[in-house]
Amino acid sequence: MAFKRTAALAFLASLFFSILAYYHTIQLTVTSSSSQLDENILPLLRHEASPITQNDNGPMDEADFIIQRAYAESYGRMADCNDDLVESACIQMIVDQFKQQSTEYNRQSIDSDNLNVSAIQPLPWWFQTLLRDIPTNGAYGFWHHFSTSSTVPPMKFCAIGKNGSTEWRKVFKALNAPEFGGLEKSKYNTKKLLDDDSTEMIPQTVFLRDPLERLLSAYLDKCVKDNIRRTQGHCEPNAIFAKDWMNRRAAKADKSTIKSDGANNKPKDDKEEILSPQHDEVSQDVDKEMFAAYVDLFPLKWNVHFVPQAIFCDLYRNIQDYDVYYMGKSFMSELDRISTTYGGLLPDTLNEIFDYKSQLDKIVVGAENNHGTQAPAKVARYYSPRAVRRALEYLSIDYVTLGLEVPGWARDMLRNDNNNNDNSNFNSLHS
Numbered sequence: 001m002a003f004k005r006t007a008a009l010a011f012l013a014s015l016f017f018s019i020l021a022y023y024h025t026i027q028l029t030v031t032s033s034s035s036q037l038d039e040n041i042l043p044l045l046r047h048e049a050s051p052i053t054q055n056d057n058g059p060m061d062e063a064d065f066i067i068q069r070a071y072a073e074s075y076g077r078m079a080d081c082n083d084d085l086v087e088s089a090c091i092q093m094i095v096d097q098f099k100q101q102s103t104e105y106n107r108q109s110i111d112s113d114n115l116n117v118s119a120i121q122p123l124p125w126w127f128q129t130l131l132r133d134i135p136t137n138g139a140y141g142f143w144h145h146f147s148t149s150s151t152v153p154p155m156k157f158c159a160i161g162k163n164g165s166t167e168w169r170k171v172f173k174a175l176n177a178p179e180f181g182g183l184e185k186s187k188y189n190t191k192k193l194l195d196d197d198s199t200e201m202i203p204q205t206v207f208l209r210d211p212l213e214r215l216l217s218a219y220l221d222k223c224v225k226d227n228i229r230r231t232q233g234h235c236e237p238n239a240i241f242a243k244d245w246m247n248r249r250a251a252k253a254d255k256s257t258i259k260s261d262g263a264n265n266k267p268k269d270d271k272e273e274i275l276s277p278q279h280d281e282v283s284q285d286v287d288k289e290m291f292a293a294y295v296d297l298f299p300l301k302w303n304v305h306f307v308p309q310a311i312f313c314d315l316y317r318n319i320q321d322y323d324v325y326y327m328g329k330s331f332m333s334e335l336d337r338i339s340t341t342y343g344g345l346l347p348d349t350l351n352e353i354f355d356y357k358s359q360l361d362k363i364v365v366g367a368e369n370n371h372g373t374q375a376p377a378k379v380a381r382y383y384s385p386r387a388v389r390r391a392l393e394y395l396s397i398d399y400v401t402l403g404l405e406v407p408g409w410a411r412d413m414l415r416n417d418n419n420n421n422d423n424s425n426f427n428s429l430h431s
Contacts, residue, residue: 062414063392063406070393071400074127075316087140087314095131098123126299126394133302134311141304144312146190147202150175151342154194155323158206158313161305162218163327167353168207174349205338206319208309209327210407211395216382218305219294237301241294292387299394308398316401324402332359379409385417 079097081090134140146157146168157172159165172190180189194202209217222228223235223242233245298306310316323341325334335356339347351357388410398404 061411062418063388063411066389066392067396067399067406070124071396073121074124075397075400077123081317088135090314090317091131091135098131124393129299130302130307130394134307137302137307138304139307139311143190146172147194148172148175148192149194150178150192151344151346153342154192154202155342156194156202156204158204158315158322159190160206160209160309160312162214162221163207163209163309170353171346171349174352175345203323203342204321205323205325205342206313206315207325207327207334208398208402208404211309211398211404212383212388212391212407212410213328213379214309215295215306215391215395216291216378218303219291219382220378222303222305223294234303234305235294236298236303240297240300287382288384288387291382292384292390295387295390295394308395310397310401316397319402332356336360376409383410383413385413388413 078094081093085093144159146159148154148157157168159168169190176189176192179192219235222232226244229235229242230244230248233242233249235242235245238245310319315322323338325338327334332354335350335354339350339356392399392406392410399406
C-alpha cells in the first residue's frame with residue numbers, strides 16, 4: 001500500500017524536522033513573567049519544581065504530568081482576549097503579543113547584562129505551527145456553527161470534525177428544512193437566523209469526544225483509507241504522507257494525463273491484503289510505527305480534522321456557557337438526553353439519523369455501544385506509548401479546559417511502559 005511505503009521517509013523526516021524545529025523555536029523565544037502566568041505554572045516552566053507532585057493517592061500519574069507540563073508551556077500562556085475578539089481575531093491578538101514579547105526580550109538581551117534567563121521559555125514548535133495554521137485551515141469556518149428554532153427552546157450547536165459532524169449536518173438540515181422549503185432547497189441550511197434580541201439567552205450545545213480516540217479516528221479516516229487520502233488531501237503534510245494525492249493533483253492539472261488518472265482514482269494493484277496470523281502481527285507493529293510517525297509530524301501542517309476540540313467555537317474560553325454532551329460508550333444515552341432536553345422536532349430527527357431509540361433498548365447498563373472508532377480494539381493496534389505521550393502534549397488544552405478525563409487504557413499503557421523500562425525518564429523521577 002502506498003501509505004505504508006512512506007515509513008522510511010517519515011522516520012527520517014521526523015529526525016530532520018525535530019532538529020529544524022528546535023532552532024526555529026529558539027529564534028522565536030518569548031518571555032514569561034510572573035504577571036503573565038499563574039504562580040503554580042512558573043516553576044514547571046523554569047524546571048524549578050519536581051514534576052512528580054504528591055497527593056492523597058501518591059505520585060502524579062505520568063499522563064497528568066504530561067498534560068499539565070505541555071499546557072503550561074503552550075496554551076496556558078495565551079493571553080485573555082476581550083469579549084469582542086473571537087476566534088481568529090483573538091488568535092491574531094495572541095500571536096501579536098507573543099511577537100511583542102519576543103521583540104522586548106531581544107531588546108533586553110542587548111541592553112542589559114542582568115537578563116533573567118530563568119524566566120525564558122521557548123514556545124513548543126507544534127504550538128507555533130498551530131497558531132500559524134488555525135486562522136486559515138477551516139477551524140474558524142462558519143460551518144462549525146449550527147442553529148435551529150425547531151427545538152424547544154431554540155438552540156445553537158458547535159459542530160466539530162470527527163465528532164459526528166457529518167451526521168449532525170444532516171440533523172440540522174432536517175430540523176431547518178421547513179424554514180427553507182425542504183431539504184432540496186438549500187445545501188447549507190444548518191444555521192437558522194435567530195432573534196437577535198434573545199441571542200444571548202439561546203442555549204449552546206456541543207458533543208465532545210475523548211481527544212486520543214478522536215485523533216486516531218481522524219488518522220484512520222483521512223490517512224489509512226486509500227481513496228479518501230488520495231482524493232481529499234487531508235493527511236497532511238501531504239508531501240510526506242499523501243504523495244498519491246499530490247500526484248493526482250498534478251495529473252489533473254495536466255489535462256493530457258487526466259484519462260490516465262482513472263475513473264475511480266484507484267490503481268489496479270491497490271487491493272486489500274488478506275494476512276495470515278503471523279503476518280498480521282507484523283502488520284500491527286507497522287501500524288503502530290506509522291501512526292507514531294504521523295503523530296510526530298502532523299503539526300508541521302495542522303489539518304482541521306486534527307485540531308484540538310477546544311479551539312472550535314472558542315470552547316477553551318467559554319465551555320462553561322455550553323450544554324455539554326459526550327460521545328463514546330454513552331453516546332446513545334446522550335442522544336436521548338439531548339432529545340428530552342430540547343424536544344420539538346429533535347427526538348424524531350435524531351432517531352431517523354442515528355436510530356438511537358432501538359439502540360437504547362439493546363443497551364445493558366454499563367455496557368453501552370461505542371460510536372466511531374471502536375476504541376478498545378483500535379487503540380491496541382495503533383497506539384504506542386510514544387504516540388500517547390506526544391498526543392497528550394498536543395491535546396492538553398482539551399483535557400485542561402474541557403475537563404475531559406484521560407482514558408484508562410492510555411494511563412495503563414504508560415504505566416506498563418514505565419514498568420518495563422526501569423531507566424525511563426519518568427521512573428527516574430521517583431528515585
